[in-house]
Amino acid sequence: MKKMVVKKAVILGSGGLRIGQAGEFDYSGSQAIKALKEEGIETILINPNIATVQTDRDMADRVYFQPLNSQTVTRILERERPDIVLLGFGGQTALNLGLELHDKGVFKRLGIRLPGTPIESIKATEDRELFKATVSQVGTKTARSQPVYSVEEASAAAKDIGYPIMVRAGYSLGGLGSGRIDNDQDLRQKAGEAFRAVPQLLIEEFLVGWKEIEYEVVRDGAGNTITVCNMENLDPMGVHTGESIVVAPSQTLTNREYHHLREVAIKTINHLGIIGECNIQYALNPANGDYRVIEVNARLSRSSALASKATGYPLAFVATKLMLGQRLSDITNTVTGSTSAFFEPALDYLAVKIPRWDLSKLKSSDHHIGSEMKSVGEVMALGRSFPEALQKAIRMLNTGARGLTSHPYSIKDPLDEVQHATDRRLFAIYEAFKQGSSVAKIHELSNIDNWFLEHLANICRLEADIRKQPLDKELLRQAKQMGFADRVIADLKGLKEESVRRKRLQLGIQPVIKQIDTLAGEFEASTNYLYMTYHGDADDISPLGSKAAVVVGSGPYCIGSSVEFDWCAVNTGKTLRGRGWKTIMVNSNPETVSTDFDHSDRLYFEELTLERLQDIADYEKPHGIVVSVGGQIANNLALPLGKAGYPILGTAPEQIDRAENRQKFSAMLNSLGIDQPVWEEVTTLAKAKAFASKVGYPVIIRPSYVLSGGAMNVVINEKELAMYLSEAANVSPDHPVVISQFITNSKEIEIDGVAHKGRLQIYAISEHIENAGVHSGDATVVFPAQRLYLETVRRAKLITRQIISNLNITGPFNVQFIAKDNDLKVIECNVRASRSFPFVSKVTGHNFIAIATESILGKDAKTEYRTLEYDYVGVKSPQFSYNRLKGADPVAGVEMASTGEVACFGENIQEAFYASWLATEQKVKDHAIFLSLPDEHKHKFVEEAAELVKQGWTVFSTPGTHAYMKAHGVKTSLLHKISEKTEPSIKSAITGQKISLAVNVPSFNNDTKDGYIIRRLAIDSHIPLMTNAETGRLLLRCLADPSLTKREPKAWQDYVKT
Amino acid sequence: MYTGPKQLAAHAKQDGNRSERGDFLIMRKARLALSDGQSFAGQTPEWVDGEFGGEVVFNTGMTGYVESLTDPSYANQILVFTYPLIGNYGVQPEDTESDKIQVSGVVVNEAALAASHSGSQATLLEWLKSQDIPILIGADTRALTKYLRSRGTMPGVITTRIRRPAMPNLAPARVTIGQPTTYNKERRKKIVLVDCGTKENIVRSLKQLPVQIIRVPLDYDYTNDDYDGVVLSNGPGDPTDYPETIAITKKALRAGKPMFGICLGTQMMALAAGAKTYKLPYGHRGHNQPCIETGTKRCYITSQNHGYAIDEKSLPKGWEVSFRNLNDQSVEGIRHRTKPFFSVQFHPEAAPGPTDTQWLFETFKELL
DSSP: OOOOOOSEEEEEOOOSOBTTBOTHHHHHHHHHHHHHHHTTOEEEEEOOOTTSSTTSTTSSSEEEOOOOSHHHHHHHHHHHOOSEEEOTTSHHHHHHHHHHHHHTTHHHHHTOBOOSSOHHHHHHHHSHHHHHHHHHTTTOOBOOEEEESSHHHHHHHHHHHOSSEEEEESSOSTTTTOEEEOSHHHHHHHHHHHTTTOSOEEEEEOOTTOEEEEEEEEEOTTOOEEEEEEEEESSOTTSOGGGSOEEESOSSOOHHHHHHHHHHHHHHHHHHTOOEEEEEEEEEOTTTOOEEEEEEEOSOOHHHHHHHHHHOOOHHHHHHHHHTTOOGGGSBOTTTSSSBSSSOOBOSSEEEEEEEOOGGGSTTOOOBOSSSOOOOEEEEEEESSHHHHHHHHHHHTOSSOOBTTBOSOOOSOHHHHHHTTBTTHHHHHHHHHHTTOOHHHHHHHHOOOHHHHHHHHHHHHHHHHHHHSOOOHHHHHHHHHTTOOHHHHHHHHTOOHHHHHHHHHHTTOOOEEEEOOSBTTSSOOOOOEEEEESSOSOOSSOOOGGGEEEEEOOOSOBTTBOHHHHHHHHHHHHHHHHTTOEEEEEEOOTTOSTTSGGGSSEEEEOOOSHHHHHHHHHHHOOSEEEOSSSOHHHHHTHHHHHHTTOOBOSSOHHHHHHHHSHHHHHHHHHHHTOOOOOEEEESSHHHHHHHHHHHOSOEEEEESSBSSSOSOEEEOSHHHHHHIIIIIBOOSSSSOEEEEEOOTTOEEEEEEEEEETTEEEEEEEEEEEEETTSOTTTSOEEESOSSOOHHHHHHHHHHHHHHHHHTTOOEEEEEEEEEETTEEEEEEEESSOOTTHHHHHHHHSOOHHHHHHHHHTTOOOOSOOOOSOOSSEEEEEEEOOGGGSTTOOOOOOSSOOOOEEEEEEESSHHHHHHHHHHTTTOOOOSSEEEEEOOHHHHGGGHHHHHHHHHTTOEEEEOHHHHHHHHHTTOOOEEOBOGGGTOSSBHHHHHHTTOOSEEEEOOOSSOOOHHHHHHHHHHHHTTOOEEOOHHHHHHHHHHHTOGGGGGOOOOOHHHHOOO | OOSSHHHHHHHHHHHOOBOTTSOBOOEEEEEEEETTSOEEEEEEETTOOSEEEEEEEEEOOSSOHHHHHTOGGGTTEEEEESSSEEOTTOBOGGGOSSSSOOOSEEEESEEOSSOOOTTOOBOHHHHHHHTTOOEEESOOHHHHHHHHHHHOOEEEEEEOSSSOOOOOOOOOOOOOOSSOEEEOTTOSSEEEEEESSOOHHHHHHHHTSSSEEEEEETTOOOTTSOOSEEEEOOOSSOGGGOHHHHHHHHHHHHHTOOEEEETHHHHHHHHHHTOEEEEEEEEEEEEEEEEEETTTOOEEEEEEEEEEEEEGGGOOTTEEEEEEETTTOOEEEEEESSSSEEEESSOTTOSSSOOTTTHHHHHHHHHO
């Protein structure tokens, strides 16, 4: 194969983070850009995910923050005229879009080549039937299955294969719409839903209890092929691999099995003609070694990101070079710097990945896990024994569990959750062992291999021993080798964490630092990729000392902490290095760019816990620790680290605590004469009622102990208050509840900024489109603010100056306000970088994190940056994943529910908003909308509805809305409520795809069951849904403006010139 | 039952260490003492008591401990596994590469007590105990590997004694069959398999070919017998310690019938052809060794286990390098330019390791 001549390349990104497609594509896209730039190729990136590292100034030559749909991308391609387009680095989104553009003939028309895996091979991996036919040509076995195109066909095929069966949808990301089905009735329902999104389903033999194994395969154009690593799922077949606990390399496969599957992988991938990177998934029968290939993903994936981090092999970087025609043997192993990229990493440790779920944040969602993906992120832990790595990973999740034996859940029926897997099955297994279940029993219920279960049982045995026996050197060492945290040991012994630590250090029990060198020590490697273990005597490195600063990363992606904090950590590292500092990055999330080892001088793939940061700081003796750029996990470490005497860079830990602690912060605001919503901490229901009747309903409740459902809630009357505090949460002196005034019909404003010794350096003031009541992470944010009085801006700025001066802030901060009738109240102040830092940085063209880092290092910017007036607008929209979460009510509220965000630019708010809404994977297919509005919002839609009707749109509505519109001269088509059981009904209109956009705004006071069903139906039928009056109205205005669809897409560099 | 060695030791304090099968495992402090005075601490099960010497080498494979431990090429050696968890899937008799464990000792981070596999007949420790093979557990195998990498392989002793052990004086290991043995007698074509410690999977791979196999002792002169081709097997140690085999090989080369060498067999073919061999500082032992075929530039991942290599400059006229190691450019295969002689330093029969080069057996068959 000849090296191709390429001058210009376009990379398609993956858009906003959502379930099934998270931050891993920032990692792969960033590596691809790096590889292209190394070859001197001009690189254009299309990705509306503004919080990514790949969309930074120093990455691609030009970035389009534009929706990833065929219309927009075609226009960009016509404008840019690249030689090649890379489809393999933006997940399923980019791949599907690429296939669509290919089928429309866009690439051919524009003379664009698609390097790497040929499109026919991609199709062979995407269409399951074609896939089976193709790979069977080389004798590769796949599961028995039948493609079906209707519910009737599905039913017949299932009968033929025999229940239970597996239903899968072609062309899906993360297994959307697939699942185990046990009977005909369920099949009919599921198939009906799925056929609305996809034309074809597959009914498959169900491989219950088989092991699930995966290989990451790399192949060059000359046919040289390697498997970079394999991985084994702790959860056997039946649980989606994205929902499984995964170990790398495989632990329970014999050499024969390992290499048999490897041989099949190479044979199959060769036959498919993949060029670059792909993964192949297997089911392996534990009884006889028989296998089935489940699927091949002909692109970089979540698994490849994991494999890359687990082995140190830069998969995405190498894949890019291979697509450009290079051979594996021509590429150098970047870890050793001397050996070749044609090799298979040998690990001398193991990696354990655990998914991170956030189901409690979503009302009414089901906690069972299975063949559909629900997790929002993941962690990876490295260790030299399984218990060590597993318990590390549990702590990394940041869900309140400090290890297998120390978790926050009360599990009523552990064996039921062992059998019917939930997001906390690991802890159910522990509880079952504690209640006397045997390994055999757990195995029988879960099919989890005994090797894993024996290790879990051992952790339980050791816990019992720690309880019973004196804590001598040997026991303490064992406990540490088995992954017990100092804090857990302390709790078992009735001691304090610091006294266990002191004792441990006195006894000389310390973790050692080992390198990840891809070759198990066989060759000299100058790698800076590190982990810590208690299974060892010698460190591989020596301390960096006072020229180094530690940056605490974000930890796992979850609702509320997403790729934006990785962006902050990476940019902090970049700035530190640019100023001559050595950077020590600590993070636990394999889907990040910060854990690419070339972004720091040292990368510790480690827990973000007090204990581990102390271990690292004790060893490295750095100048200081940056805790203000990794989000809340890092922020929470400030005070304990500060108290333990470690140098925190930037704002003092006590000041951070004054902002974090509700009482202290409130007192400060009072002393400064700054207004805030009224609140009180109550310990009895009576006091809660008294407070609420004093300030008036609705009120916001934040319990400190949650039984079920989200942590935060709005209640509208006393009855609800009483119900909530008895059923969903506890209120008692041990579990106080914070209750605060809810200010209706008000706006939210945010200020992101940087201060130096309490003085403002830069700030950005943005506004939410939604009224207050929607969590700032779920809000649609406009910057620069378009509808604020100058008076409001001035006062917000003044208040901000007072707060940052009082807290003596040095570094990043964020202040949130509620504005009503020119009245400003402060909701909170975060003395850390906020989620909107990348957004305001990229809209203003000033890197807030770079400025913050310089401030932390002691630089005073002297003059304030000007950031109020621009010729364009940026709008950031939330990306939701409701279609993945069966049963969850798709309404944004005070508890955050979005999994990601996107942002687009425009010449005015409408243009930017519309693009940014489309960029959250939305599409209005036709000219029919549906309105269902509560009384308090009906008036807001009259003008817009009238305009749409005038332009020939069909407007459907529910009886109330219909009557209101009619009274105001707008002709809408009536649909009966679902509860009326009369046609034409909303149900038949939605399921019959007669509607291209549904607007259903729930009422605060009177949300009916009907409303929930409408919203859920819309989501399950893949119809765009708006549930907020302000954004709903704005969208309708956009739809009524035909010029919006004709705009030429512009690049970031066209808007923001620096 | 605890899976880690140190866990075992503590558990012993209350009720002894009971493995899953009910026998007691009591750990004692032990160490690996190297000939240069360095030592690495660990523990041994109680049935290991005394001093056990061998040449200390490391293998980076992540699976295949049963195959490696029974590979005759490891005779006289103490094998260090760099992968930290060994014994996970127990021991299956069909995975063995010879009739016994060949190593003189084993060093691991953790030896699994709870083996899990449907085909497993014993745990790693039970198996080692049944053949009295010492194992050192809980050693910092990464530190040890790095030590050997930087100073070269050297003799060492697993010892449970406090005193400094005397280093072993290692006589060359000899592993070979007692009498010529024939497989697949009914087949017409005959190949001679010169057994210098051949792995069973070489025999299994040859049995797949339509040939009769006459497996002969390493000093057996077959050159006057009726045969169509020769396979020189793998085996332990320095190739120059096999003068009688090399002398016979010289005669066979003159006879000109197809010849295929594997591992040690490659080095002997080179020596018989007049080339020289040398000791690698720490050898190639693992399943991820990248090799490139010189003509086609085709790359393969290979399984390797050798401490010696062919000196490329000493290759006589008529011979060429056919495979090269991508990591250190060392010679991984040679062939004669005109005659049907070829050999590879790696293990095309795999077991353990990748099967990428299994096709070489077909290549040999084509020459017959």
